Amino acid sequence: MGSKGAYQLPLQTISLVVGFMVWVILSSLMPFIKEEIALTSAQLAWVTAIPVLFGSVLRIPVGYWTNRYGARKLFMISFVLLLAPVYWISRADSFADLVIGGILLGIGGAVFSVGVTSLPKYFPKERHGFVNGIYGIGNLGTAISSFGAPVVASYIGWSNTVMSYGILLLAMAGLNFVLGDRQETPVKTPLGQQIKDVSRNEKLWLLCLFYFLTFGSFVAFTVYLPNFLVSHFQLTKVDAGMRTAGFIVLATAMRPVGGWLGDRFNPFKILMLVFAGMTVAAVLLSFSPSMHLYTVGCLTVALCAGIGNGTIFKLVPLYFTKQAGIANGMISAMGGLGGFFPPLILTTLYSMTGHYAIGFMALSQVALASLILVIWLFYQEKLHLAANILENTVEAIVVTDTDGIIRSVNPAFTAVTGYSAEEAIGRKPSILKSGKQDKSFYEALWRSLREKGHWQGQIWNKRKNGEIYLEWLTISAIRNDAGEVKYYAGMFSDIGKAGEPTGNTG
Template sequence: MNRSNIQLPLQTGSLTLGFMVWVILSSLIAFIKESIALSPSQLTWVTATPVLFGSIMRVPVGYWTNRFGARKLFTLSFIVLLLPVYWLSRADSFGDLIIGGLFLGMGGAVFSVGVTSLPKYYPKSRHGFVNGIYGMGNLGTAISTFGAPVLANQIGWSKTILAYGALLIVMAVVMFLLGDREETPVRASLMDQIRGVAGNSKLWLLCLFYFLTFGSFVAFTVYLPNFLVSSFGLTKVDAGLRTAGFIALATFMRPLGGYLGDKFNPFKILMLVFVGLTAAGVLLSFAPSMLWYTISCLTIALCAGLGNGTIFKLVPMYFAKQAGIANGIISAMGGLGGFFPPLMLAFLFKLTGHYAIGFMAMSEVALACLILIVWMFFQEKLGLSARIIENAVEGIMITDTTGHIRSVNAAFTQITGYEEHEVVGKTPSILKSGIQGEDFYRELWDSLRQDGSWQGEIWNRRKGGDVYQEWLTISSVKNDAGDVMLYSGMFSDLTRKAGKIKAEPIKE
């Protein structure tokens, strides 16, 4: 059996179970609070605690996946999760719920396993779509959010939690038997990898974006069941069904976001995502009716899902060699994005009696992300242009309208022998060979001013004194108003293959 072919469905199924277990408490909180007395703040802490530990653990789990492989990490994680599942099935106090919920977070931490492991099996052109498919494991939260209340109605919340243990045992055995035993390890210390990515500003921007997109997904998954019951008077099963719809939409949008990120410019997709999140946050802040509340929540689900898929298309672009630790840090920040908002909403509700300020804050964060992604988009375009110029085999020299050199590329130095700092601020006359007279240069400039370009052969002198022949193309660079701002000269050495030419005296 070719084990590499089944890793995507196998790891996606494993993530689905991990997320099912991760949200047990938020899915059953309406039942649990009937047996265990909990204050509103305690309710928030019980549902938020698994998110906190799951977020923090994503960093080392991503690193361990690179070291030991997905097979070992998934198998061990499911065995570890048996302990909090059993503990919670016997819980009878707030303290029991916090302790069990803390270690339950391992179910969310396994997200780092697949996003680190799966790209090894596919070309870069498919990384966005593959990570999007894997991210559909988010559906596990929908399964628990809808299914757990239905089962709890029949057998009680304690036995419902215990039933998850059987699923964990089955999946641990399946992963142990079918997981890839030959996954290529990446051996580097955790701190070395962290230092390798920590100084890259792109990492922290992606962290912020995922903090918002995945954080809003997790936060609403945790927040909606209890909110819909207490604020709109829905039954627990109805609230679970509606929350499951929110989760399902966000989940199915994730592979679409990855696919669109592969096919189109991912920066533009994220611009649309943050526009949608900004608008939805503003609408929610006005405490709308059930209809508009539903529309806003579904907009958040759609945008969060698209954003989640698209962001992990960008990670391999910037961190091809440190994918494990970068994925771990970014996904950890996304998990923290699901931890803090419910706490903030509960605090603001207790302080003001409504959630408006919290939702408005979400819209402002989305607006900030929109501004930053627009900035990244134009920085990427400028960076691409700079990389093209720097890696061109032809020499390139940029001058201002007065003829003073602004910048040169590496090929310029290779051909002429002059380093950039030796020519910047000077005029191209530093290269004059003296072979062509003043009439030649006068005609060159007349053509450049009249036609906007000049092309032809010219003799220049290297730093070492050797004269060489080059083919030179000069083009004017204009702004939107049609005014010339710069001149770009691109040249290739015509004498390199013919050997050096003896330097001639410079003609005055």
């Protein structure tokens, strides 16, 4: 890590904190705003969801612009632009005013793409997951607003509270002007080309789904909890804000923990636990439990969502080394969209049924589907690893079934024998017989396989072109879980062309 990275990480993390503080102004202060501006339940849901929607969509172009122009300019411009909706909302007196201001507030959520695009340039690849986890602590900005804004509003009113955010925005714009990196390395690959490159990788869409659920749950609960706790459990606005802040703090604190766990264990196993936990928690919430059990369910969602967020961004650098910026932007955009839809769906279902059970049950089903997909991806990775080993090992490998029919060979097999995979698969290894070993040699070989499960030694074989060569061969029996032999795997290499055949030396 260079000296620039040493202060870019804290600078950009603090910038994200301020961006997220502004992003959730409307949801944090909604219990106060709706007392002065008449809103239907549907209008209330739209007002709190619109900043999430536009903040999510803007993350893709913001990530691209960061690559071209650098984090310094993007943070500065973003904070200056955010002054407009802050002023507009502070003077709002209608639903339309809140919608217009909310659209521009989306810029506060979009700045997430600035850091995940810029910061990896200052750190080695093996630390990108950890760095993204630390930067993700900027989510605390939503906790600060959820907890702090209602407290301040109870003293100076919600309008003046909104205006006070302008001071923070000006301060951070100035801080980035002074401390931002003026020589950040630009990346000028066209946006369309970058999107085309990453969209071909099916893992991108799976990671988008996973982040849609984990970060989406975080955002959705942040938006939904303050008003729900007041209306459903009759808590005070400040108490609801504090409980929401507790949810946010736990989820945010778990984000670097998720990255840390992903460093030390298989990330897919961590995600299995994450989605299993979310499935159980959502089922619990769907039964409209008491305040105590509701708290347990919400905190379980916070724990799993936070760990999941950190683990997912540990995986991104593994699959997208050349397009990490745009991949991060697209995945984080899907996460934001995951926070846009649930509050609207919950509100619609509540107006239709009088409770939120179906909405939470839907969350449990999406989490369960994600769990199944992670398990599938985990085993796909293992198969891919096995295939890579088979393809890239320097020794020739041939796999037969118990009838002696060749089922698989690797490129080294072709290099040694001259037979392509198409020519070898479906035939028997006898195509390689040189005729130099007698019947007793092969009887001893099979006796060793049956009794010991393996055989190794020197053997004369014949290439496709008729040339006789000496190889060192190891054959192993491959058994299933029941202990039954299903395949035989032979590994061999050419060890010379002179000498006489020898027997089993294993």
